[in-house]
Amino acid sequence: MSRNDHQEARAAGRPVQGEASANQPLIQVDGLHVQFGRQHVLRNISLSVPRGQTLAIIGESGCGKTVLLKSIIGLVRPTSGKVYFDGNDLSQLSDKELTRQRIRFGYVFQNAALFDSLTVAQNIAFPLRQHFNYTDAEIREIVRDRLEEVGLSEVIVAKKPAELSGGMRKRVGLARALAMNPEVLLYDEPTTGLDPIMTDVINQLIIRTRDHKHVTSIVVTHNMETIRKVPDRVVMLYPLARLGSDEPQILFDGSPEAIFECRDKRVSQFVRGEARERLMEMLANSRRRSGESATTAAN
């Protein structure tokens, strides 16, 4: 089956060869635990993402959202637990097989992660040149199409990433992620650091990409506007350092409307951006620390 057949089948909602049945979740995370040195980042995370769903992962900085995203694509090796993509356990795949699965993903990095030494055109063409034998003319055409899809003109193709604005870099990052026509798009804080207009542009691009290309999307974000507009489902993670040993790390898993109604104080504080309790806690910690140093000095 050619790459175009895959695209057509996906666009028509038919399962393509090698893909598991439509009932099976495309991505399944099972009891995931990730630890770096002595620091535990994720604990017993289980979630499944059906084909075509747009999931938003939210939570405070440092709660492990990006680590979860990177575990899903196999960039971070789990300490324990499994990540299944289309029925394949990523930890059991050979390098070659993992590569084959990874090109079914598109990853939009937080700071775009464009290659500094390459031009915009070379960045977008990079995965195509690595995995296909397209002619230069075909590659130029794909690059132009992808730039058009993200609302950028062909004028910037010869520019280096350093010459672009933050919003343009993010859009080029999205164009690069779209180059291979992925089945899954992973967005790591796609609107962080952008002005409200550009934030809305990116949100609309995510929605349009989902609607036109029928991709499954996972969006890691802090932006409430993105949560309101983009996802079908929201999952909220909480930092392990602030949880008891038997408390689940996923505080909320439901629809975007429901999260704004959620009664859990930690969830409602996060979605409303209320920091009063956290500030008081920080103040109390600071007082306690100064008290401890005074006692040590007195001793």
Add this chain to the structure above:
Amino acid sequence: MATAENAPHGSEARGCFAPFHAAADWLADLGHLVIVWFTALGDLALFTLRTLRWLFSRLPRRETLIPAFYQIGVLSLPVVALTGTFIGMVLAVQSYAQFRMMGLETRLGAVINMALVRELGPVLAATMLAGRIGSAMAAELGTMRVTEQIDALASMGTNPIHYLVVPRFLACIVLIPTLTIMADFMGVVGGAFYSITLLDVDYYHYWVHSKNFVNNFDLFIGVFKSLFFGAAIGLIACHRGFNCDPGAEGVGRAATRAFVFSFVTILLLDLFLGILLDTVNNYLWPQQARVV
């Protein structure tokens, strides 16, 4: 349970055992350091194995090889040529007075060229390249790690070791021996120029003694060692870059460590390869060993 009554006994007990606690802390720190070093060594060994596996399974593409060869080879030529020339001349300056006292100044060429091709050429060229190339590679890859460009490569189904490390490693093992030959040549020219032109040593005898004293095996020893130096510089620099700590400070530290670790490895390799090659020399030409 600690109470107000037994607290003084506790303090006394702590005071009594204080030296043991200090020794235990010291031992724990030492143990931690040993673990960190062995972990880093093991990690470097695995990194080397992965690099070799990719090197032999699939050659890198031309568009990744040519920039690496250009950066490591062509751009290093001036600095290596300059280093070689000055080593040769400095050797002539330093040895001349002693040799002249014994009336052996025509033997100057033999000593300069022998020292150059066996030791100073390979070691100083490798040191210079560890500073120029090793640090640059570690800083470049470190920046790529910090800005998630290495993750981006992997996410697009490209193996970062195959794409980033193999071309650099290959360029190092091919070009560092070549650059060493260049440094040797420039050193020989520099030494000869200084000795013959400025110190007035007899041209004919200078070259005759050089030719009689320095043989092909000496030249081979220098180039053979530089092959290992090149491999060490390439692997250590790429490994440091791949394991760079976050931030500008992390990149700076990776670049510094790449140079320091490469330099120490060059010195260690020089010693062990020197012993090994001397043993081979003595085995192949036992008469020569007996004369010495």
